[in-house]
Amino acid sequence: MQIQNPVLPGFNSDPSIIRVGDTYYIATSTFEWFPGVRIHASKDLVHWNLVKNVLNTTQMLDMKGNPSSGGIWAPDLSYADGKFWLIFTDVKITDGNFKDMKNYLTTSETIEGPWSEPLLVNGVGFDASLFHDDDGRKYLVQQTWDHREYHHPFDGITLTEFNTENMKLKPETARTIFGGTEVKLVEGPHLYKINDEYFLFTAEGGTIFTHQEVVSRSKSLEAMSFVVEPKGPFVTNFDTPNAYLQKQGHGALVSTPGGEWYYASLSARPWHHEQESANDPRGWSTLGRETSIQKVVWDDDGWPRIVGGHGGQTLVAAPEDAILTEAPSDHSQHDEFNTDKLDSNWNTLRVPFTEKMGVTGHGKLTLIGQGSLANTFDLSLIARRWQAFYFDAETKVKFQPYSYQAMAGLTNYYNHSHWSWVFVTKNDDGQNVIEVGENKGGLRNGTYTSYLRDNAPIIPDDTEYVYFKSENRKSFYTYFYSFDGAHWITTGVILDAAVLSDDYVVGEYGGFFTGAFIGLAAVDYSGYKSTAEFDYFDYKELGDFKETDGSFSWRKSELRFY
Missing domain, CATH: 2.115.10.20 (Glycosyl hydrolase domain; family 43)
Structure with a gap:
């Protein structure tokens, strides 16, 4: 060996x-x-x-x-x-x-x-x-x-x-x-x-x-x-x-x-x-x-x-006296939230997962909206490590926000000042929409950008669940959405993965020592505790996937680089 x-x-x-x-x-x-x-x-x-x-x-x-x-x-x-x-x-x-x-x-x-x-x-x-x-x-x-x-x-x-x-x-x-x-x-x-x-x-x-x-x-x-x-x-x-x-x-x-x-x-x-x-x-x-x-x-x-x-x-x-150990071939994860405890791959920030954040079991994860993803005290987020350069992650969420202050979706996260996500929220016309937001760099808590603000996709009134997917390709990643889980639509936004690295953050201020995570989050900083229900989460590592092998589900020409 x-x-x-x-x-x-x-x-x-x-x-x-x-x-x-x-x-x-x-x-x-x-x-x-x-x-x-x-x-x-x-x-x-x-x-x-x-x-x-x-x-x-x-x-x-x-x-x-x-x-x-x-x-x-x-x-x-x-x-x-x-x-x-x-x-x-x-x-x-x-x-x-x-x-x-x-x-x-x-x-x-x-x-x-x-x-x-x-x-x-x-x-x-x-x-x-x-x-x-x-x-x-x-x-x-x-x-x-x-x-x-x-x-x-x-x-x-x-x-x-x-x-x-x-x-x-x-x-x-x-x-x-x-x-x-x-x-x-x-x-x-x-x-x-x-x-x-x-x-x-x-x-x-x-x-x-x-x-x-x-x-x-x-x-x-x-x-x-x-x-x-x-x-x-x-x-x-x-x-x-x-x-x-x-x-x-x-x-x-x-x-x-x-x-x-x-x-x-x-x-x-x-x-x-x-x-x-x-x-x-x-x-x-x-x-x-x-x-x-x-x-x-x-x-x-x-x-x-x-x-x-x-x-x-x-x-x-390997050691000459090594005893073969059985272990998974990669770190892929599929979770349908059937038990009342989170899988050991899941992590929360600073405090354990409690009823204040939500509950899990019976085929769903319920997250109660709290502070923003910049919050270091009250945050409803569960996440797992990126453990491969190439992977896909997806989820299915049901969410009815009160206002633009309520959001729920899929996030790629490094720390309180460097993260992005695709999420359901409400626009100024009272419609449920899909948005992609990113927080990074500059000030100590970063600067936030809403990428779809001028053309955020409107969620049809008869839609109960929205599906989100992140396709991560080493140096960049992009988000998709779907209303049926079969036909995926690109958000058109491609993000620089470097932003979610120690090396990027330490170049701006201080010493930072963690790594990128991907996870599920619900935010409602209005204090009205909007609740999101996640049906499943799937993280699939792609092994020796190469950017040149033609197996992208989208073309770079379809995207806007940020």
């Missing part, structure tokens, strides 16, 4: 990988999306299944009002003393000099839970991980934040002993063990003890195209005792601009039962518009930061090295 990278496609970043017996687990960041912390499992490192969304109640995680790309940063999963330990950070401020955050610890005897009520650990810095030393002592290892304008904000890696008797840190033991290299932005620490030496893996350079991972080692855990590997960095794509994988860095190390070594790291797969240079800009990563796995060997001086060089490989040899 071969590992085909990325192993977790579409917004599955900051992987923390461990092995318990013959099973590997990866925990990934979820940021403002709920539930928090996704855990995938595999026995072969090739095929992975989502087995748990850990933080699935407001008692476990409350992110109401969190900023976009705040929330859960870089969870750390470990196993010791017969149970799983999960450290996670909830970031409350993402811009400016401060990064107010809280680090929590939860434990469970099984990966499925129940997981304990999170215990507040500290707020020193994000990307915290728990190291279990072989003498029984435990330490919190974390990036350290410095708000002072005359210091670099990334103030090295701090190690603090953790007292398991009272489940509290011992702050008097805190010390900086590594200050990073001249690349700066040192974060994402994971500490290991191998052959009586301590190895510290840390990310640097920011989680963009300058990202890298460096390894340092020490015979002790004394302050500033770690020495950086020569001939580094351990992994980076800064100097491999044409590699399939980019942004590799932040991740974790794991060994197999047979003694082989692998490294799981975040990565991205940027693409370019036809008119753009292949190197500048380096591209647009609409699927977000994904998880890839590289094989590791140890050189004669005892340093870890990536097989094939620090740029990594797309195809990697």
Whole structure:
């Protein structure tokens, strides 16, 4: 078998990988999306299944009002003393000099839970991980934040002993063990003890195209005792601009039962518009930061090295003792909403799906209109990750809006300021119509555009349901509508997919770290709670679909580019 990278496609970043017996687990960041912390499992490192969304109640995680790309940063999963330990950070401020955050610890005897009520650990810095030393002592290892304008904000890696008797840190033991290299932005620490030496893996350079991972080692855990590997960095794509994988860095190390070594790291797969240079800009990563796995060997001086060089490989040899794991061939999803709980692929923003948003079951999803798609408090939206460059998604909705302030439909969404959708609403003449709206760029909350305002299609009075479809083709996408589910009509609007990428948003303001989603939403900011009923949702990945193979259901000449 071969590992085909990325192993977790579409917004599955900051992987923390461990092995318990013959099973590997990866925990990934979820940021403002709920539930928090996704855990995938595999026995072969090739095929992975989502087995748990850990933080699935407001008692476990409350992110109401969190900023976009705040929330859960870089969870750390470990196993010791017969149970799983999960450290996670909830970031409350993402811009400016401060990064107010809280680090929590939860434990469970099984990966499925129940997981304990999170215990507040500290707020020193994000990307915290728990190291279990072989003498029984435990330490919190974390990036350290410095708000002072005359210091670099990334103030090295701090190690603090953790007292398991009272489940509290011992702050008097805190010390900086590594200050990073001249690349700066040192974060994402994971500490290991191998052959009586301590190895510290840390990310640097920011989680963009300058990202890298460096390894340092020490015979002790004394302050500033770690020495950086020569001939580094351990992994980076800064100097491999044409590699399939980019942004590799932040991740974790794991060994197999047979003694082989692998490294799981975040990565991205940027693409370019036809008119753009292949190197500048380096591209647009609409699927977000994904998880890839590289094989590791140890050189004669005892340093870890990536097989094939620090740029990594797309195809990697699987472990010799891999146990074949059954998993779906792709991430297509069809949901007819027959149960009273949402499928595990669905996510909401900041808070769980509750009766305030709507209900599901008996063959329909009911969403109660709340705030706009720019709202970070009260929003009725469920969405799932883009996990392929080429896919179709469609739905069927029944909706009777009171006014233009009420809307319901299908959305492609990145964050509160960057999204688009096709929806049912009402025009000034009191007619139900179809509109395409997009919010992007410019101001901090973006600028909104109504694309069909002069010729919005009028929905016939005898129409009960409207069908919507999004056809996504890597660098662009477009919306369709239908009144019978068989005959589709193009909206004539083609949108730039780059707008829904980290790379686009970070170029405007701040750091953003998620990925594009597609989903269903109902808005009624008038406060009258207009209700939409969705009959089904279908997300179909198109595999090796190519833009030149003639299988579009429309011609580019029919569309207007925006």
